[in-house]
Amino acid sequence: MHTSSSGVAHFTAKDDAACLELIRQKFRSMPAPPAAAKGAPAPQPAEGLYDLMPPDHRLPYNMEDAIERIFDGDDYLEFQPNYAPELLCAEAKLSGRPVRLIANRRGFLKTEAGPRIGGIIYTESARKVAYFVENAQRNNMPLIYFQDVSGFMVGVEPEREGIIRAGAEMVETMACATVPKIVLTINHASGAGYYAMAGQGFDPNFTFGWPTARIGVMEGDSAVQAVHGPELEKLKAAGQPVPDDLKERIEKTRADYDRWLDARFAAARGHMDALIDPLETRRVLTFALEVASMNLRPEHLVLETL
Numbered sequence: 001m002h003t004s005s006s007g008v009a010h011f012t013a014k015d016d017a018a019c020l021e022l023i024r025q026k027f028r029s030m031p032a033p034p035a036a037a038k039g040a041p042a043p044q045p046a047e048g049l050y051d052l053m054p055p056d057h058r059l060p061y062n063m064e065d066a067i068e069r070i071f072d073g074d075d076y077l078e079f080q081p082n083y084a085p086e087l088l089c090a091e092a093k094l095s096g097r098p099v100r101l102i103a104n105r106r107g108f109l110k111t112e113a114g115p116r117i118g119g120i121i122y123t124e125s126a127r128k129v130a131y132f133v134e135n136a137q138r139n140n141m142p143l144i145y146f147q148d149v150s151g152f153m154v155g156v157e158p159e160r161e162g163i164i165r166a167g168a169e170m171v172e173t174m175a176c177a178t179v180p181k182i183v184l185t186i187n188h189a190s191g192a193g194y195y196a197m198a199g200q201g202f203d204p205n206f207t208f209g210w211p212t213a214r215i216g217v218m219e220g221d222s223a224v225q226a227v228h229g230p231e232l233e234k235l236k237a238a239g240q241p242v243p244d245d246l247k248e249r250i251e252k253t254r255a256d257y258d259r260w261l262d263a264r265f266a267a268a269r270g271h272m273d274a275l276i277d278p279l280e281t282r283r284v285l286t287f288a289l290e291v292a293s294m295n296l297r298p299e300h301l302v303l304e305t306l
Helices: 016-028 046-051 063-067 123-138 156-161 163-176 191-196 220-238 244-261 263-268 278-293 298-305
Strands: 077-079 087-094 097-104 108-111 114-117 143-149 181-190 206-209 214-216
Touching: 016 077, 046 278, 063 087, 063 097, 063 143, 087 123, 087 278, 097 123, 097 278, 123 163, 143 191, 156 163, 163 191, 181 191, 181 278, 206 263, 206 278, 214 244, 214 263, 220 244, 244 263
Parallel strands: 097 143, 143 181, 181 206, 181 214
Antiparallel strands: 077 087, 087 097, 108 114
């Protein structure tokens, strides 16, 4: 299915029959009145969510496993699946209501542009999300964000590729979107990437987190490098050992940042609306979506009645 004369395709079909079915699916994904929402069950049981996250939060896992245990089993369609796959954008349904999903993939990913690190936002993925969010706003589609983001890619090469402009576009489209926005922090949320993924500072309708959520400026090890890095480099260059008092300060910095990342710390200070049991994710998100959809701005109320 081509979207412009330049030949850019967001979806592909292997033959005419598959193309027609894809067109029908696109029609089914259009907004429906609340009374018409029915919904198919999730294709996989929710109990598997307990086994989703690895014991070490830095290890990879399959985001699709979470999606299949939360969203409806019909009419799921990933947008541009082969382009910037570190950020997953998809048309989905939640308890019968069409939504637009944005989620971070984790792990190392192979792409035509080279290897990518999941959880990092690159220039291409920022532009992909910006376009996706613009279309969600244009079509009055609620946005659901699954956060597991460590930040934007930094360095000379990303800056040459336009990461600053692309990141600004991603943040702008999210901040300007007036459709309902619901956030679930699954694992990690830090740096500017946290804000680009509808962070609390942009006032999403609801923010939730699993007990595995880690919300903060940076990891403890990163904080050690940011705070004590210059001092450590001087000692290393001089060939001197790290003094005991510096070791104590380093451990305190690491412990403080790791404690501040804890989901309970974030929830206690209002950085999210609630910590939820992963098994209750579908029910809680459905309830939040229903509430947010009944509190639309005037321009959306017109569309809702069409």
